Amino acid sequence: MGMGNRLLFLCSFAAVIQPAAWAQAADPRDLLLRVRGNVTGTMERLPKYMCSLTIDRSQYAPSPIRTTPSCDELVSQQNKGQSKPRLLETDRLRLDVAIGAGAANEIYSWVGEARFDDRGLFDLVREGAAQTGAYSIFLSSIFSGSVASFSYNGDTAVDGRALVEFGFQVPLEKSNYVFGNRREHVTTAYEGTVLVDPKTDDLVRMVVRTSELPGDVGSCQATTTLDYHRVHLNDSEFLLPREAQLDILNTDGSLWRNRTVYASCHEFLGESTLKFDEPGPESSAAAAGKASTPRPLTLPAGLQFKLLFTQPIDTDTAAAGDRIKAKLNSVIRDGSSKVVLVPEGSEVTARIMRLEHFQGPPSSVRMLVKLEAVNVGGRSIPFAATMNWVVQPFVKDGRLQQRIRLGSFDTLADPNIGVFDFLDVKANFVVKSGFESTWMTAAPQ
Numbered sequence: 001m002g003m004g005n006r007l008l009f010l011c012s013f014a015a016v017i018q019p020a021a022w023a024q025a026a027d028p029r030d031l032l033l034r035v036r037g038n039v040t041g042t043m044e045r046l047p048k049y050m051c052s053l054t055i056d057r058s059q060y061a062p063s064p065i066r067t068t069p070s071c072d073e074l075v076s077q078q079n080k081g082q083s084k085p086r087l088l089e090t091d092r093l094r095l096d097v098a099i100g101a102g103a104a105n106e107i108y109s110w111v112g113e114a115r116f117d118d119r120g121l122f123d124l125v126r127e128g129a130a131q132t133g134a135y136s137i138f139l140s141s142i143f144s145g146s147v148a149s150f151s152y153n154g155d156t157a158v159d160g161r162a163l164v165e166f167g168f169q170v171p172l173e174k175s176n177y178v179f180g181n182r183r184e185h186v187t188t189a190y191e192g193t194v195l196v197d198p199k200t201d202d203l204v205r206m207v208v209r210t211s212e213l214p215g216d217v218g219s220c221q222a223t224t225t226l227d228y229h230r231v232h233l234n235d236s237e238f239l240l241p242r243e244a245q246l247d248i249l250n251t252d253g254s255l256w257r258n259r260t261v262y263a264s265c266h267e268f269l270g271e272s273t274l275k276f277d278e279p280g281p282e283s284s285a286a287a288a289g290k291a292s293t294p295r296p297l298t299l300p301a302g303l304q305f306k307l308l309f310t311q312p313i314d315t316d317t318a319a320a321g322d323r324i325k326a327k328l329n330s331v332i333r334d335g336s337s338k339v340v341l342v343p344e345g346s347e348v349t350a351r352i353m354r355l356e357h358f359q360g361p362p363s364s365v366r367m368l369v370k371l372e373a374v375n376v377g378g379r380s381i382p383f384a385a386t387m388n389w390v391v392q393p394f395v396k397d398g399r400l401q402q403r404i405r406l407g408s409f410d411t412l413a414d415p416n417i418g419v420f421d422f423l424d425v426k427a428n429f430v431v432k433s434g435f436e437s438t439w440m441t442a443a444p445q
Contacts, residue, residue: 028152032166035194039143042239048100049233051240051265052111054319055093055258057128060085062253071212071220074249085255085291091356092319093125106132109247110321125320127354129248129256131224138206138226139239142194147174153193161203163195172211179210179222186214203228203239215251223247226331233267240265298333299341303441304388306330307348307371313431315355315365315422322352324369329436353417362424367431369418371439387418388438416442 018347062068063084069077077083094111108121121132133141142148153165170177172189179188189211195204208224229242246258306329313324325347332342354368373380418437 028164028166030150031164031196031198031201032150035196035203036143038201039091039139039203039239043140043144045236046099046238047267048098049240049265049267050096050098050305053093053095053097053260053262055092055130055260057093058087058257058259059089059128060255060257061088062255065234068251068253071215071249071251073219074253075212078247078249078255083253083255085253089356089358091128094319094321112321112323129246129258131246131258138208138224139203141176142168142206147171150373156195158195158205161197161204162199165194165200166194168192168194177208177210179213179219180217184217186217188213193416200372201342202230209233211391218251220249220251222249231265233265270397281383298381299441300335301441302441303332303334303341305332305342305385305439305441307437307439309435310347310433310434311353313367314428315367315431316428317359318352318355320352320354320368323372324350324352326350326371328374328419332441342374342376349373349380355429363426365422365425365427367420367422367430369420370414370416371418384416384442384444385439386442388440416444 063086086215090160096109096111096113096116098107098109098116100103106121107116108124109116110124121130125325132225148168148170151167156163156165169191170189172187175187175189177188177190178185180186190208191211192206192208194206196202197204205228206226208226210222212221213219223246225245225247226241227243228239230237231240240300241260241262243262246256246260248256307326308329310325310327327348328342328344328346331340331344333340348371350369350371352367353370354366356366358364358366371385372382374383375381418439420431420437421429
């Protein structure tokens with residue numbers, strides 16, 4: 001089953017400390033209580049903040065075998081490092097995530113949009129594996145509720161650092177962990193481990209594994225690994241994720257892996273221009289006298305124009321969510337071809353909506369682009385356009401027919417997305433500045 005067929009959803013959880021046996025530590029229970037106090041104290045003091053995320057996603061084919069092992073065998077092979085899946089496809093996403101005070105909720109935007117609305121992650125990332133809840137809800141849920149039982153697993157070392165490991169389990173009847181896609185999903189029990197530093201009482205790493213999933217969801221197990229560190233916000237230090245990895249092992253032996261890196265975390269300040277909600281009618285009317293909002297550029301649909309990228313795009317480092325610069329390489333005229341509506345050379349802002357690398361052979365790169373705004377008379381004005389697909393005439397049964405390139409399901413669902421396929425290219429392929437494509441004006445979606 002392809003990467004685009006399923007999405008991962010994670011929601012809130014809860015946990016409680018339960019006495020357990022121990023042998024080596026002086027008082028593991030006291031240590032766990034101190035760690036819990038640090039975590040819950042952090043979450044209670046945590047202000048509104050945002051981070052930029054870079055998510056590298058990989059899809060691996062199952063190992064070449066005659067028969068597909070059971071989920072137990074697949075999980076065992078993966079844990080022992082015996083599986084050798086083959087890399088099929090990669091892509092990268094860049095997003096901003098905003099966390100409410102006390103880590104109450106998560107909202108998302110493409111990187112650099114400077115505003116948030118009520119869109120969720122799955123409104124932006126509509127294909128492939130994704131997860132919510134890992135950035136903030138895991139912390140508050142695992143350590144502040146009453147559903148998980150903990151055990152002391154002993155001392156360990158990571159990169160030369162002496163740590164203590166605790167295990168935890170949450171049964172199905174107490175779980176709020178949801179796995180699935182937009183059509184089908186299941187609630188699952190889960191378990192995992194936490195690594196803590198006994199010198200600082202800090203949480204260092206948390207691993208969350210689902211129990212074996214029902215066969216009809218197509219996956220055996222999902223594992224999330226979160227590494228934490230302290231971040232300076234508002235003259236205080238808070239425990240926040242530094243990096244996360246999500247592994248989804250599927251019943252056919254294929255593997256999906258997401259690696260998320262967090263950067264540029266900072267608090268929302270009072271003078272921030274970020275917006276969380278669309279203004280109501282009253283506030284909109286009040287603001288009308290202070291500032292004028294550019295009106296959408298009203299262009300008849302079907303007006304052809306040429307677009308020129310004015311920057312190189314390194315597909316090895318670029319990501320979905322990145323803005324790219326372009327300009328019109330022709331004028332946009334009205335239907336009579338006499339009146340110039342938008343002059344040649346007008347600057348255009350576009351955004352990469354998806355950027356995929358296919359390993360092949362032959363290897364290829366697919367880039368999906370959506371135009372967002374055009375600069376007319378010094379104003380950046382939203383406008384919509386679709387790629388002008390090539391009409392190919394051919395003869396069938398003695399009659400002249402037309403073949404029209406429709407594109408992929410991405411373009412069928414949103415025709416205002418242009419699809420660029422670069423065949424037989426390497427992973428470090430660069431789309432050169434000056435690359436030209438043909439578009440047509442379209443009605444806004």
